[in-house]
Structure formats: structure tokens, C-alpha cells
Amino acid sequence: MWAYYALFAAFFAALTAILAKIGISEISGNVATAIRTVVILVIAWGIVIAAGEHKQLIGISKRSLLFVILSGITTGLSWLFYFKALETGPVAKVAVIDKSSLALTLILAFIILREPISWKVAIGCLFILIGTFIVMK
Numbered sequence: 196m197w198a199y200y201a202l203f204a205a206f207f208a209a210l211t212a213i214l215a216k217i218g219i220s221e222i223s224g225n226v227a228t229a230i231r232t233v234v235i236l237v238i239a240w241g242i243v244i245a246a247g248e249h250k251q252l253i254g255i256s257k258r259s260l261l262f263v264i265l266s267g268i269t270t271g272l273s274w275l276f277y278f279k280a281l282e283t284g285p286v287a288k289v290a291v292i293d294k295s296s297l298a299l300t301l302i303l304a305f306i307i308l309r310e311p312i313s314w315k316v317a318i319g320c321l322f323i324l325i326g327t328f329i330v331m332k
Contacts, residue, residue, distance in 0.1 A: 209290070215227065215277075216281050216286040224278030224279045224281060228275050277293055291326065295323055298320040298321075298323040
């Protein structure tokens with residue numbers, strides 16, 4: 196089932212890039228990021244409340260809370276830089292470079308989380324990075 200979720204995530208990420216590029220034609224990337232964040236906030240809390248998961252808030256450990264907050268900060272920074280890149284660059288190139296985060300994630304998962312990387316994954320990661328550098332030129 197996770198693979199279907201991942202495919203949906205990829206599809207919506209692709210659609211996000213196109214919609215964002217159209218949306219920032221008349222406003223700054225910072226304003227677009229702020230609006231997008233409010234929309235996501237409403238949707239995310241709506242899902243949490245509808246699923247009854249808001250009860251988990253009481254039992255969150257300090258460690259989990261810290262890392263979720265840090266993840267939120269890095270997500271916000273990612274979005275701000277992404278929208279700034281979309282403001283000034285072509286969506287096709289911005290999206291490819293942004294998706295190099297896949298290769299960076301694999302590398303960081305290996306270094307920080309000690310997750311194993313197979314040769315297939317390592318070669319795929321290398322191709323992603325090579326492709327990113329080709330698109331950047």
C-alpha cells in the first residue's frame with residue numbers, strides 16, 4: 196500500500212510545481228508560501244481531528260516534538276527557497292533540481308539513520324545527481 200501512497204505523493208508534488216508556478220505569476224513566493232501553509236494547516240488539522248488523532252498530542256515526548264518541529268522548520272525553508280526558485284526560473288529545471296532531494300535523502304539516511312543502501316539504490320542516486328548537474332548547466 197505504501198507504494199500507492201508514494202505514487203500519489205509524486206503525482207501531487209508534480210502538480211504542485213505547475214500550480215505554484217501559475218500562482219506566483221502575480222505575487223511573491225513568500226506570500227504564496229504563506230497562503231499555501233495556511234491551506235495545509237487547515238487540511239492537516241482537519242484530518243487529525245476527523246480521525247480522532249488529536250488525542251495523541253498529550254503523550255508526545257519532548258524528543259519527538261523537537262524533531263517534528265525541526266522538520267517543520269526545514270520544510271518551511273524548503274518551501275521558501277522552492278517558491279523563490281520558481282519565481283525566477285523555469286519550472287522544469289526547478290522541479291528537477293528540487294527532486295535531487297531524493298538522492299540527498301538517501302545519502303543522509305545512510306549517514307544519520309544508518310539505513311543500508313543497495314548497489315541499485317546507490318547507482319540510481321548517482322544518476323539522479325548526474326541528471327541534476329546536467330539540468331543545472
